[in-house]
Amino acid sequence: MSFFSEIGALYGQYAPLLGGALCVFGAVLTLFGAIGVLRFPDFYTRLHAASVTDTGAVLALITGMCLMSPSGLVTYKLIIILIFLFLTSPTASHAVANAALKAGLTPILSKPDDKAQTAETDQDTAKEVTS
Amino acid sequence: MRYAFVLFIILYALWYGLSGYNKPLLLGLGLISTILACVLAWRFRLFDREGVPYLTIPRLLLYLPWLFREIVTSNIRVIRACLRVDLDIDPVLVKVKTSCQSDLSKTLFANSITLTPGTVTIDVDRDELLVHALYASVAKPEDFIEMDRRCKRAIDG
Numbered sequence: 001m002s003f004f005s006e007i008g009a010l011y012g013q014y015a016p017l018l019g020g021a022l023c024v025f026g027a028v029l030t031l032f033g034a035i036g037v038l039r040f041p042d043f044y045t046r047l048h049a050a051s052v053t054d055t056g057a058v059l060a061l062i063t064g065m066c067l068m069s070p071s072g073l074v075t076y077k078l079i080i081i082l083i084f085l086f087l088t089s090p091t092a093s094h095a096v097a098n099a100a101l102k103a104g105l106t107p108i109l110s111k112p113d114d115k116a117q118t119a120e121t122d123q124d125t126a127k128e129v130t131s
Numbered sequence: 132m133r134y135a136f137v138l139f140i141i142l143y144a145l146w147y148g149l150s151g152y153n154k155p156l157l158l159g160l161g162l163i164s165t166i167l168a169c170v171l172a173w174r175f176r177l178f179d180r181e182g183v184p185y186l187t188i189p190r191l192l193l194y195l196p197w198l199f200r201e202i203v204t205s206n207i208r209v210i211r212a213c214l215r216v217d218l219d220i221d222p223v224l225v226k227v228k229t230s231c232q233s234d235l236s237k238t239l240f241a242n243s244i245t246l247t248p249g250t251v252t253i254d255v256d257r258d259e260l261l262v263h264a265l266y267a268s269v270a271k272p273e274d275f276i277e278m279d280r281r282c283k284r285a286i287d288g
Contacts, residue, residue, distance in 0.1 A: 033213070044263045051251070055206060086246065087242075090246045094251065107263060
């Protein structure tokens with residue numbers, strides 16, 4: 001019995017610290033997602049960067065909040081929020097991406113362009129060498 | 132009838148957790164609203180195997196740890212892509228064939244693809260999904276086979 005109470009005391013001591021650390025970690029992940037949104041070249045790739053914020057950051061933030069929550073009821077609500085976010089956020093991303101595709105926005109596909117560019121430059125260099 | 136009963140229990144648990152009150156009046160009001168929601172679902176003919184998929188919940192719970200691992204690994208990949216000095220992304224559109232039969236398992240598969248950062252399901256056409264991926268090297272059609280198999284097992288059995 002004392003073992004379990006000791007574990008409970010340890011949890012009460014360290015859970016808020018761990019929860020705070022997880023919340024900071026989630027905030028940093030959100031920042032990384034924002035950096036990605038700013039850096040990536042087109043709409044579809046930016047969607048990928050935003051999905052880091054949707055999944056990883058939300059997971060870290062809500063786990064951290066669960067560890068800091070004062071009662072079981074709050075934890076229950078947070079878990080429900082997590083489930084709803086994990087059901088709705090892919091649906092929303094899919095809806096946005098599908099709308100972009102239907103509206104005729106063509107994604108930048110780097111591979112063929114790169115090949116074409118390298119082929120052109122190869123030809124140019126070849127011309128230079130021959131001339 | 133079983134579906135209605137299960138839906139009632141789930142909705143009442145949700146209502147009780149969100150309210151958190153123990154007064155008889157409020158519990159009764161919750162009971163009335165839950166029954167009303169169940170009647171509405173019955174009127175909309177939502178009670179079937181896919182509308183209230185309680186039989187698949189245990190297998191779905193077995194699927195979640197694997198999905199969680201996938202989410203973490205692809206998160207690391209995309210964050211690395213965000214923070215690299217040189218942008219080495221290689222976006223590609225792939226057509227992924229799915230072996231999932233029911234609408235629910237197809238939804239789970241498409242949602243799982245969208246949930247892992249770096250891949251987004253853009254379009255669905257019967258058993259073919261159009262997927263936009265950040266890296267062509269990790270989004271070949273073969274790479275989705277395991278996820279497809281696990282989604283099919285989780286819902287269709």
